[in-house]
Amino acid sequence: MKNVPVIDQIIDLAQSLIQTRGYNAMSYRDLADQIGIKTSSIHYYFPAKEDLGRAVMAHYRQGIRSALAGIDAKTPDPRVKIERYVGLFRETVQSGCICLGGMLATDFTTLPQGVQTEVRNFFAENEAWLANVLETGRTSGAFMFEGSSAVKASAVFAALEGAMIAARLFNDDKRLVSAADWMLDTLSAPR
Amino acid sequence: MKNVPVIDQIIDLAQSLIQTRGYNAMSYRDLADQIGIKTSSIHYYFPAKEDLGRAVMAHYRQGIRSALAGIDAKTPDPRVKIERYVGLFRETVQSGCICLGGMLATDFTTLPQGVQTEVRNFFAENEAWLANVLETGRTSGAFMFEGSSAVKASAVFAALEGAMIAARLFNDDKRLVSAADWMLDTLSAPR
DNA sequence: GTCTATAGGTGGATAGAC
DNA sequence: GTCTATCCACCTATAGAC
Incomplete structure (x- = not known):
């Protein structure tokens, strides 16, 4: 058994609750009751x-950053990178959650400014990594597409x-897999 | 000036507020104050x-149903149908909103059961229409893709x-347009 | 139908004892 | 650091006058 610091328990549980229920449906009382402390x-x-919202989003971004670095370290193949990247999404949806960034993007207008900034940065960071993978793949001939890699990455x-949102809605992670397969297929060079 | 019945004012404003802020951030007080009545x-x-949530989603679904019927009545061309369909999304995002269905899909776990059902039906209805357009297009040779048209439609x-969510996040409706262009491109016969 | 008044619950947040 | 106690604003909802 590990002795997890309270502050980490708070961040982890808050992240989980926001991913499941959204920012406005996550309360200090929920957190306190489930952890066994007071608000x-x-x-x-x-x-x-x-403050909590920013900390959660920052922690989440750090986790993604580590995961992307791990992918980059393990393979140079752009196609495999995308596959592993999709694997990250699949893990999330299999645990009944959607991406924290996607959730907060729909809650966007109700978020404090500091959290809004984190959400935009999260999107930008993912898109930048994807754009780089796509551009590298196009150069190597693994991918084939027209136009800006940044624009394609955002799409x-x-x-x-x-x-992911639809997969959770229907409790069917095949929706994520088939969408990812289609994307990879259309990005690949024609046979 | 038209004399809009109060019940319609409520539904319309509730729809707008949910699309902008989400289900849990829309309150009876918001509605009452803005309409000029009491909760x-x-x-x-x-x-x-x-009850309100179900009425709003049912009204929204009816609007989409009319729009799809209008598209079907105006053109038999599957490609043009998709383009007009995307136009519906663009109108929404240009008014600073996201799709009601997409918003409620992220709020899903916090919704009363009756509203949950409406949301799932909304997705299913859109996907069914899209699947039919895609299948028709494939048969006519306008589209080219492999696998089930229903699976493709959901993707x-x-x-x-x-x-749409990303377009509102960055206040940039070109994100919706480029995503739609890419999709139409990959659905079309190979380059 | 619309109102006043109110109930009971929950939200985020703070002061101060320990 | 964690607690008790409390504040006030907001939430959904209801009873009953008009």
Whole structure:
């Protein structure tokens, strides 16, 4: 058994609740009751909900950053990279969640400004990584597409986010897989 | 000036607020204040929030149904149909909203059961229409793709929903257009 | 149908004891 | 650091006058 610091328990549970229920349906009371502390203890670490929201999104971004670095370290093949990237999404949807970024993007207008910025940065970061993979793949001949790789990357990322939302809606992760397969197929050079 | 019945004002405003802020961030007080009535008057028409939620989603579905019938009546060309369909999404995103179905799909776990059912039906209805257009297009040679048209339709719909969310996030409706262009391109006969 | 008044619950947040 | 106690704003919902 590990002795997980309370602050980490708060962040982890808050992330999970936001991914499942959304920002506005996650409350200090939910967190306190499930962790077994009082709401005032959470306010000690995160005086305002905005502080907690930013911390959760920052932690999530750091996790993605590590995962992307791991993918880059394990394979140079752009196609395999995308496959592994899709694997990250599949893990999330299999646990009954959608992406934190996708959830907060729909909650966007109700978010404190500091959280809004984190959400936009999350999107930009994913799209930048994808754009690089796509551009590398096009150069090597693994991929074939026209136009800006950045524009294509944003379309790919949005398609995955949408597929994730639909997959959870119907409790059917094949929706994510088939959407990803289609994308990879159309990005590949014709046989 | 038209004399819009109060019940219609409620439904219209509730729809707009949910599309902008989400189900849980839309309140009876918001509605009452903006319309200029009291919350108890809204409860007269919609005793529980679930009743209002179902009415809004049902009204939205009816609007989409009319729009799809209008598209079907105006052109038999599958490609043009998709283009007009995308036009519906663009109108929404240009008014600073995302699709009601997409919003409620992320709010899904917090929704009353009756609203959940409406959301699933909304997705199914759009996908069924898309599947039919895709299948017709494949038969006529306008489209070229492998596998089930229903599976492809769900991927197309999810991609549009995701693109919409991202387009609003960055206040950039070109994101929706480029995603739609890419889809139409890959559905068309190979280059 | 619309209102006043109110109930009971939950939201984020703070002061101060320990 | 964690607690008790409390604040006030907001939420959905209902009873009953008009």
